Amino acid sequence: MSFDAAAVRDQFPILSEIIDGRPVHYLDNGASAQVPRAVLDAVRKYETTGRANVLRGVHRLAERATDAYENARAEVAAFLGVPAMEIVFTGGCTAAINLVAYAYGALLKPGDRILISELEHHSNIVPWQLLRDRAGIELDMVPVTTDGRIDLEKLPRLMTPRTRLISLAHVSNVTGAMVDVAAVVAAAKSVGAKVMLDGAQRAPHGPVDLPTLGVDFYVFAGHKAYGPNGVGVLWARPELLEAMPPFMGGGSMIGRVTLAETTWAPPPRRFEAGTPPIGPAIGLGAACAWMRTLDWTGAHAHEMTMVQQLMDGLQEIDGARIFGPAGLQNRYPVVSFLLDGVHPHDVAQTLDSFGVAVRAGHHCAQPLMDRFDLDGTTRVSMAPYNDRSDIDALLTGVRHAARTLR
């Protein structure tokens, strides 16, 4: 049976809302995805039947809360194919990358090198610049090909004996290109470097098999993966978690505190100082469980069919062109395009008047925009609940913008 997008859509209450008299064609999933009933129910259940702090109480609500929180950790771990104790809940994807930049960065020495790419989100650039300025680390950049992929042919030349970490977007939030992880891991191994993937745009498209990928760190955001805001995930190899000092100090992350010194709790608690985002983490656990129930072979084929429909439709519009891979290979349904003579913000604003939600601008990837001398792009980012009607509404809006704004 073919993939039933309507059945998926029915599970997302917001997608049947009528806003200003019309349904929403939500194609801004790369910024924040919508939330299914399973997630809303899990959060509601915690808030109404099990709300308490975690890890500190002996009363029943506290035990319920702790169980639900640890169960969420197990659900996230199952989604990534790793043991639960290797999962750290953070405040978000950005927080997870900053955690690694700080705590793994603490193990580095001046002159050590970190390699990122030109297409990274600012959250995978700025934490490394801060580390560079704080600790004398050198930053190297892998260039990007004209079709918006990380240019892995250039990778071997950029590896040095001092390269300690390669940190790349698993899937680009601008072009949708997926990086060839095996090639990155092989290059890293040649000099003994670690690999971190920013999975913010990959996690919303189904379970990730970390043991097969062979990377060392993986991060993603809850709100882009059908979960709540305010929670993100860091996975790292246990020996790395064990070696890293805490990022923040506070409650829960300690072994024993005296006024003179403190011993640290073992991971993952070492990295979860203070009261964690309990409700959001429980919601994210439910989102990961929900994602594991979907038929991703069908969902991916459905998403790629929509990408093809979008590409075909844009091809018929004078002056419209894709910025990113032209084909469907090794890509996810995040598609940036340009419309000659019309600024991306004006495209997006026009689309809003057609009830279509997209993102326009630099997508927090200014170095990539500078590299290609772009003001920005209009970005269409899809989820399994989207369908042909969303793409058709979008194309109608783009044609209108092309006709009236230039």
Add this chain to the structure above:
Amino acid sequence: MSDQLYQERIVALAKARTGAGKLTAPTGSARRDNPLCGDRVTIDVKVDGQGRIAEIAHQVRGCLLCQASASALAAAAVGRDAAGVAMLRQDAERAVGRQEGEAAEPFAAFAPVRAHKSRQECVLLPFEALKDALP
């Protein structure tokens, strides 16, 4: 379909590109960026002995609203000093609903932006650059 923002007059102002380009020997020049959306405006001016704008040119890398505003500003600013430019800004702010009162032409054309809070900065950015370019 409601498409009130891009009314013909705004589109026409943008397309007119009044003052688009650079001056060869400006007395002042300034660039302003909007970090949120990436709009970027550079304004060159040549100011006479009385502090009045004799010539003005702009380069806009930005949206249609920003282009239309720069175009309207270039048409209206010649002959004005800093105080006169401030009056124009008041018109623009009135048009987009940031200040009370009636907006005069040409900025009255921007009234549709009133309903689009996130786009108001696009209209005001050329004024920011011009303020910095003036002595």
